[in-house]
Structure formats: C-alpha cells, structure tokens
Amino acid sequence: QQQVKQSPQSLIVQKGGISIINCAYENTAFDYFPWYQQFPGKGPALLIAIRPDVSEKKEGRFTISFNKSAKQFSLHIMDSQPGDSATYFCAASTRNTGFQKLVFGTGTRLLVSP
Amino acid sequence: NAGVMQNPRHLVRRRGQEARLRCSPMKGHSHVYWYRQLPEEGLKFMVYLQKENIIDESGMPKERFSAEFPKEGPSILRIQQVVRGDSAAYFCASSPLAGGQETQYFGPGTRLLVL
Secondary structure, X not given: OOOEEEEOOEEEEEOOOOEEEEEEEOXXXXXXXXXXXXXXXXXXEEEEEEOOOOOXXXXXXXXXXXXXXXXXXXXXXXXXXXXXXXXXXXXXXXXXXXXXXXXXXXXXXXXXXX | OOOOEEEOOEEEEOOOOOEEEEEEOOOOOOEEEEEEEOOOOOEEEEEEEEOOEXXXXXXXXXXXXXXXXOOOOOEEEEEXXXXXXXXXXXXXXXXXXXXXXXXXXXOOOEEEEEO
C-alpha cells in the first residue's frame, strides 16, 4: 500500500512535443505529491509539487494533473527541450508520519531528441 | 548559501570493510534524511534524524547500518562489514523544518561500490 507506481520506464519525445509521465498510488493518506528531476551524477531536485485540494498546478512548462478519485497524478512537460532530458521521479508522502517520508516511484528516463 | 554537501562522492570498499558516508545539511537546516537508490530503481527512505536524535529509522536494515547526526558536525551513515548488495547511491536531504510541509533538498549523493 506504500507503493507509488510510475510509467513509462523510458520515454523519447521530439523537441517541442509534450512529455507525459504517470503515477498511481494506493495509500489514501498521501497528501503531498512532488516531482523530482535528476540529471546523471546529481541528486534529485524538486521540480513541482501538488496537494490533493487542487486538480492541477502549473509552473512554466511543467504541469501536474491530479485525479483524487482515481488516485493518479501525472507530469506534463510542454514544449519539451533537449535540456529536459533527465530522469523524473514522482513521490508521495503523508503528514501522518509527522515528517515528509517520501515514497518514490521507480523513475522515468526522458530523452528529448533535437 | 551552499547546498547539501556529501562526501565522498565515490567510495570503493571490499567486502567486510566499513563505509562511512558524510552529509552536511544546508545552513540553517536541522533535519536530515537518508535515502538509498539501487541501480535502475527509485530512492528508498532509510532514516530521518534531527540534531542528536534518530526520529524514524524504519527504512534502515537492522544489521550493519547505523546513522547519527551529532550536535556538531555532519550526519554520518555507517555501514559495517559491507556486502556487494550494499552497492548503491546514497543520498541525503535536509530541510529547515518538519511536519509534512517541508521541502527536502538533496545532496549529490555518494556512490558506493563494494568489490
């Protein structure tokens, strides 16, 4: 019940296209859903995050869509650029633990071709 | 403001040796988290510490692994008698507060290779 399932495992998108990565969870106590971006040899960096009181959050070219009833959330990258090529992780946590005990998905390796 | 620092960045150990991984949180951050990332997998929570206290170590193996965050100095993740299965990237993160609302800032990781 603590798992976060992420798909696809890898994704190739043309420059200018839309990249879509999906995640699903089971634990209804999760109340914080961040996305992290990780470049090779680096640590994950917070990209954007959402709480379940909203269905969508947009920051620049990055949008999170959240479907509480389906227990799914997704990351959309508009106008994808070669510099977006990285591994993306979704995650979830619940404040019931008293701290942000992040449960990560398995990651999506995105390649944006020029 | 320097980010989270981890050292060493790469560590090679032979089976049976000890590995010591260090994490210096961002200035002003008193909460530290350790995660392990196995090849081709996501990060897995290991332990959450505040200064001089282990708050949650539910993700840390009971044997051979220990963590500390002393009043002065970096947080240390210690792995005794390493085995090949310990080969992974170990990331620490820090935050200025806790409670479920905090943002965790990750360091660059220590890549441990056990021969």
